[in-house]
Amino acid sequence: MDLPLLPPVKPMLAKAATKLPTGEDLYYEPKWDGFRCIVFRDGDEVELGSRNERPLTRYFPEVVAAVKAQLPRKCVVDGEIVVPAGDRLHFEALLQRIHPAESRVRLLAEQTPASFVAFDLLALGDESLLERPFAQRRARLEQALADSAPPVYLTGITRDADTARRWFETFEGAGLDGVVAKAADLPYGPDQRLMTKVKHVRTADCVVAGFRWHKSGPIVGSLLLGLYDDGKLQHIGVAASFPMARRAELVEELEPYRAEALDGHPWQDWANAQVPQGEDAANGPGTRMPGAVSRWNAKKDLSWVPLRPELVVEIKYDQLEGRRLRHTGQFLRWRPDRDPLTCTYDQLDVPVRYDLAEVLTT
Structure with missing residues (x-):
């Protein structure tokens, strides 16, 4: 050139x-x-x-x-x-x-x-x-x-x-x-x-049903978030961007919820599935498996640690893509006053539809 x-x-x-x-x-x-x-x-x-x-x-x-x-x-x-x-x-x-x-x-x-x-x-x-x-x-x-x-x-x-x-x-x-x-x-x-x-910018109360380790060592990398839909806990994305000291603290805070976490866990099949590289075989259209291989980096470890789905966290997010968070959510605070079963899609603000053609011709 x-x-x-x-x-x-x-x-x-x-x-x-x-x-x-x-x-x-x-x-x-x-x-x-x-x-x-x-x-x-x-x-x-x-x-x-x-x-x-x-x-x-x-x-x-x-x-x-x-x-x-x-x-x-x-x-x-x-x-x-x-x-x-x-x-x-x-x-x-x-x-x-x-x-x-x-x-x-x-x-x-x-x-x-x-x-x-x-x-x-x-x-x-x-x-x-x-x-x-x-x-x-x-x-x-x-x-x-x-x-x-x-x-x-x-x-x-x-x-x-x-x-x-x-x-x-x-x-x-x-x-x-x-x-x-x-x-x-x-x-x-x-x-x-x-x-x-x-x-x-919006907020939502989500169920924490697992976490991933940080790439630098035995500290929490991200929290796996879910919302209930017709009684089923759907994986909607993650919350991350914690300071390093906070990541270490989270390991201790989450430890009690790791005990017997897979017994009756709503994502138990995902944890047990052997997923072919690049595929999301355990789920099908409309859902995403927390342990799926990243299409951006095939060597990135996306394995996860299940937690009993008893914790609720309030996050900040920008928007949804279908049924999932478009971008990583931001941790705001724990919500011990919330029943996890009340964390549903109904709380989310859905934008009014607008014709893309009008935007492109503006």
Whole structure:
């Protein structure tokens, strides 16, 4: 490649805020929840760079084809790879796209095709735009993508805070997870938290039915969470991000609940199952097994320690993907006053549906 910026380039990041910032010099964009991707194109050469600097190119051949058809011949564009499904984004389908088998990659590209949503222009032709203010980069991006068509999109943008608040409240129903604010004079700072993001935050009381060890030693890595649905305890995700000292304390706190934990445990079959690598054979559609192999790292140990499902924890989370947490939950406090059987899906706030097509054409 012969570009002013060559891969890998780390994307500019955002710091979290609880309220939408306001000011005359701010731009607001919907916050897309997919795979962050910096696209490098030099003629027929295309590389899709990820946030962790591992190329996504081989997993999304349809995005590569769209880039060649619609982006300028020499450019570097920051954006998000998403998978639309009906009237919303489908994050679980996006996760499934990361597969080692080439034949599977091609099949999934046809069955669950991805789109690319562009929101910043880092280079055009032989010119690097990193030092240019965002307002100029946005104007150049709009010119560069003036003739773009699905599956390549230019993200919506507004300078009106009231419009941004409406987006925050309504766009979640289409699978988005907040709003991003950028200053008009903001240069592009790779790996720097120079933008501001406001995401949805909710709480839920969940049953703790197991835990995983931390990779560094005999301390707790994450708590396995469940909610009851028609009398069955469904695994919905994990709570983690504990300080190291707290992880050690949790080992002692959880020890009494390990005794005879598998006797009548709702996930007993999962603990006993011999799961083929890369498969979720014990469950089937709509559920996930706590001990399943990670598709991101086949060597990662996801074995778990069962606990009697008697503890309830309050967690903070952003949103659900189907019946599971989209991201790792954050531990808030124990809830000894709650009966585990009362921890059901009914307590969860479900966003009102919103047509994704309206977001993509904003």
